[in-house]
Amino acid sequence: MRKLDLVRLFSSAVLCLWAVDQVYITSPAFSNPAKTTIKVTAGNSAEKHLAFLLKLRAVDDRYSVRAYFDEHADLLNNPRALTECALNYASMRCTADAMRLIGRALQLSRNDEYVLSSYAWILYKNNNPNAALRSVNQALKLKESARNLAVLSEICQAMDDAVKADEALSRAVKIDFDSFDVVAAQVRLSKWQMRSADAIKFVSEYLKKHPRDLRALVLRSEAFEILGRNRDAIADLTEVIKQKPDHLYAHQKLAERYQREKNYKAAVDTLRTLMRFKLDASASILANVTMAECLESMGDLKGALQARKRNYLLECKINGFDLIRGDMKNLNGAFARDSIEYCRLAVTQKEYATALKILNSILQKYPNSTQARNLRALALGGLSRWSEALSDWDRLISKQSSYPKWYESRASVYEKLGKSEEAKRDRDTAKRLSVDP
Numbered sequence: 001m002r003k004l005d006l007v008r009l010f011s012s013a014v015l016c017l018w019a020v021d022q023v024y025i026t027s028p029a030f031s032n033p034a035k036t037t038i039k040v041t042a043g044n045s046a047e048k049h050l051a052f053l054l055k056l057r058a059v060d061d062r063y064s065v066r067a068y069f070d071e072h073a074d075l076l077n078n079p080r081a082l083t084e085c086a087l088n089y090a091s092m093r094c095t096a097d098a099m100r101l102i103g104r105a106l107q108l109s110r111n112d113e114y115v116l117s118s119y120a121w122i123l124y125k126n127n128n129p130n131a132a133l134r135s136v137n138q139a140l141k142l143k144e145s146a147r148n149l150a151v152l153s154e155i156c157q158a159m160d161d162a163v164k165a166d167e168a169l170s171r172a173v174k175i176d177f178d179s180f181d182v183v184a185a186q187v188r189l190s191k192w193q194m195r196s197a198d199a200i201k202f203v204s205e206y207l208k209k210h211p212r213d214l215r216a217l218v219l220r221s222e223a224f225e226i227l228g229r230n231r232d233a234i235a236d237l238t239e240v241i242k243q244k245p246d247h248l249y250a251h252q253k254l255a256e257r258y259q260r261e262k263n264y265k266a267a268v269d270t271l272r273t274l275m276r277f278k279l280d281a282s283a284s285i286l287a288n289v290t291m292a293e294c295l296e297s298m299g300d301l302k303g304a305l306q307a308r309k310r311n312y313l314l315e316c317k318i319n320g321f322d323l324i325r326g327d328m329k330n331l332n333g334a335f336a337r338d339s340i341e342y343c344r345l346a347v348t349q350k351e352y353a354t355a356l357k358i359l360n361s362i363l364q365k366y367p368n369s370t371q372a373r374n375l376r377a378l379a380l381g382g383l384s385r386w387s388e389a390l391s392d393w394d395r396l397i398s399k400q401s402s403y404p405k406w407y408e409s410r411a412s413v414y415e416k417l418g419k420s421e422e423a424k425r426d427r428d429t430a431k432r433l434s435v436d437p
Contacts, residue, residue, distance in 0.1 A: 079109035113142035146176035150185035323361035352382035
């Protein structure tokens, strides 16, 4: 179920897509976490695990939800737990995992309106609004709740039926104007209608009545993020952590907001706090990537290299490959890109031999990777293997003949090989390309 390449999709998408598109569909029993009391039958571990999972969902700690679900196999047979984890995956844009889990929930409970409307929401986010509409209508036949109507409103908007979307949302407000599901739908519909200020207004008004609702603070922080108001997002995420110091998702997002503000020290300090908690593999990888980027921005290339190395070793362990030994059976594009970043820093720190072994494996599977070949040429040069380096520079230049830096690099190799005439020719070409428009 864990696919670590999905983490990168989330990491990049969150910076360029409306974060308020995330799933904020919760149980009415958890509309106000501060007032929630959970009764658990003593000795029933499945109920205890479900109750705790719902608590984590109620504060929107997405990393903790994912890790807790993975750690408790008994939740795999609970349709509510499956549904909550499916919604949680959807909130991180891991739609394949979300669809798998919600499909199993439907098999176990085909006539549950909560499962049906959740399935509808995930289908809609997976660009299948027609199937989503059928599923939410089934849910509404079973129960015309504010939540189900809120889901309907978003599906109708996705189908370009603004009239029906507004009508469904109005009905939802009449049933429960104080529902967080309704507020979240209002925020997302404001995005559709290009009314960013309204998105902030809706959730801010909700927070006046429920200042300790951490889901709402996370929601508003993401709306601020999209608007480029990083300091406001930082304030909301700081409040989340103040109320719940072990909120893993808030720590990661806070570090990213500090990074965006170029406050790299604060980002690194936040990530170091996060890494003191027990993290699942996906959260660890994302934290290390952010840590490496921030340390590199601070000029700490050695520290950045260590962060990239931690990820490389973790991914090798989880996915069963070791590029240093030439084992690349399970290597895919996402892991290759991460490994290339590790090699890039290794080359800057003159760890040429390690980088070379990894790059050799990557180029066997991805021979057209320009970045990997460029780094291998540098690593070969660092090891004084000039003829092999020359072969890589020749191939790069034949592929892209207008990049002056490659000519400069090849000229240096020619000098080492005693070919001064060829070196002069490449330097002249590099100079000409540098000044040509």
